[in-house]
Amino acid sequence: xxxxxxxxxxxxxxxxxxxxxxxxxxxxxxxxxxxxxxxxxxxxxxxxxxxxxxxxxxxxxxxxxxxxxxxxxxxxxxxxxxxxxxxxxxxxxxxxxxxxxxxxxxxxxxxxxxxxxxxxxxxxxxxxxxxxxxxxxxxxxxxxxxxxxxxxxxxxxxxxxxxxxxxxxxxxxxxxxxxxxxxxxxxxxxxxxxxxxxxxxxxxxxxxxxxxxxxxxxxxxxxxxxxxxxxxxxxxxxxxxxxxxxxxxxxxxxxxxxxxxxxxxxxxxxxxxxxxxxxxxxxxxxxxxxxxxxxxxxxxxxxxxxxxxxxxxxxxxxxxxxxxxxxxxxxxxxxxxxxxxxxxxxxxxxxxxxxxxxxxxxxxxxxxxxxxxxxxxxxxxxx
Numbered sequence: 001x002x003x004x005x006x007x008x009x010x011x012x013x014x015x016x017x018x019x020x021x022x023x024x025x026x027x028x029x030x031x032x033x034x035x036x037x038x039x040x041x042x043x044x045x046x047x048x049x050x051x052x053x054x055x056x057x058x059x060x061x062x063x064x065x066x067x068x069x070x071x072x073x074x075x076x077x078x079x080x081x082x083x084x085x086x087x088x089x090x091x092x093x094x095x096x097x098x099x100x101x102x103x104x105x106x107x108x109x110x111x112x113x114x115x116x117x118x119x120x121x122x123x124x125x126x127x128x129x130x131x132x133x134x135x136x137x138x139x140x141x142x143x144x145x146x147x148x149x150x151x152x153x154x155x156x157x158x159x160x161x162x163x164x165x166x167x168x169x170x171x172x173x174x175x176x177x178x179x180x181x182x183x184x185x186x187x188x189x190x191x192x193x194x195x196x197x198x199x200x201x202x203x204x205x206x207x208x209x210x211x212x213x214x215x216x217x218x219x220x221x222x223x224x225x226x227x228x229x230x231x232x233x234x235x236x237x238x239x240x241x242x243x244x245x246x247x248x249x250x251x252x253x254x255x256x257x258x259x260x261x262x263x264x265x266x267x268x269x270x271x272x273x274x275x276x277x278x279x280x281x282x283x284x285x286x287x288x289x290x291x292x293x294x295x296x297x298x299x300x301x302x303x304x305x306x307x308x309x310x311x312x313x314x315x316x317x318x319x320x321x322x323x324x325x326x327x328x329x330x331x332x333x334x335x336x337x338x339x340x341x342x343x344x345x346x347x348x349x350x351x352x353x354x355x356x357x358x359x360x361x362x363x364x365x366x367x368x369x370x371x372x373x374x375x376x377x378x379x380x381x382x383x
Contacts, residue, residue: 052094052249053247055088055091058087058088058248059087059088061240066123067193067194067232067236068197070193082233083236083237086230086233087237087240087241090234090238090241091248097241097245099133100129100134101252102256102257102258103133103134103135104134104242105257105258105260106259106260107128107134107260108125109260110172110176111124111128115180120183120184123193123239124193126239127148127179127183127197127200127235128176128179129242130231130235132147132148132149135147136170136171136172136295137295145167145169145170146169146170146175148179150169150175150178155178158178158179158181159177163303164298165297165298165302167298169296170295170296171294171295171296171308174296174308183196186200190204190207190217195217195219197231197232197235198228198231198232201227201228201231202224202227206225207224207228210223261293263293263310263312264315264316264319265309265311266309266311266316266319267309268302268306270302270327272331272366272380273302273366274302274330275301275330276302277300278326278330279309281326282319283311283312283315283316283319285311285312285315287300289312290309290311293310294310301363337381338378338379338380338381339354339378339379339381340376340378341374341376343375347361347371347373354381361379361381364379364381365379365380
């Protein structure tokens with residue numbers, strides 16, 4: 001009994017080391033959890049809770065609605081329903097709207113300045129949003145390209161260079177100027193900005209036929225292809241959201257917007273093609289920077305002729321001097337790798353004889369597969 005009693009007396013004290021060990025382990029884990037990891041980024045600003053209005057309240061319009069200073073007849077049940085549909089579909093994808101809003105900081109200032117200089121309505125900027133989501137590399141299955149989604153024929157008609165090496169539809173600044181000219185011509189043709197924008201989507205010839213056949217010149221009463229019937233309403237919905245984003249639960253600070261890239265613009269005149277890497281080196285920047293600032297360049301070379309090139313701000317000051325020096329070295333290296341065309345030569349035979357890929361021979365000489373060569377012509381030969 002005594003031995004049993006002693007054992008029972010000691011048991012609580014035997015538990016003390018175990019309890020102390022558990023408490024120490026718990027303390028260390030809590031301490032480690034509280035201590036920020038060097039691998040985990042610390043938020044620059046405190047996180048905020050999102051507050052978005054109900055979808056029902058989001059489509060309750062107050063006051064008149066206009067597009068390009070022209071009234072939208074929302075008192076008509078069909079018109080109101082069509083606008084509500086587009087607004088609800090847009091609000092459903094909040095991440096997309098947020099990206100639109102952030103990109104406006106990069107693109108809207110330039111568009112607004114260009115529209116103001118042309119004395120055109122500010123609302124036209126929303127056409128660029130619904131066309132491409134403000135993405136310079138956007139494309140469609142119909143072959144449209146760029147922020148303003150020009151098809152090749154229309155782009156060329158309005159001064160954009162489009163070939164296998166250059167596609168100026170992809171350059172936001174050049175395409176904006178062309179889009180403004182085109183929309184201004186459409187307005188002169190239809191005497192209505194709403195109809196001008198509809199024609200921008202479906203083509204002026206198609207819209208003229210619809211107007212003539214139906215004897216109606218009011219967009220909201222015209223029977224049009226489904227895409228065009230939604231087109232203006234999508235632009236109006238984008239305007240409603242982006243003009244007052246806080247109303248729809250998007251609270252952005254100036255620091256949240258993407259900033260426009262500052263640039264220098266030069267006209268590069270050259271008799272022969274040259275690699276983009278050479279331009280980047282002369283500008284004191286990276287190859288990727290030149291490609292990003294010049295999405296109109298479709299390959300890693302700048303073709304011969306006159307080409308508008310955008311450089312980082314300040315890079316144009318010493319560019320000509322550096323570029324001529326680098327170009328001289330580049331051409332000097334190329335001279336030892338040239339071939340003079342002889343009678344009976346073909347591009348395929350020249351490529352085979354010099355053991356270089358056919359496509360590379362074409363690329364180095366800015367030629368096409370069906371290009372004609374002549375005796376005495378000098379071709380650059382790769383290593």
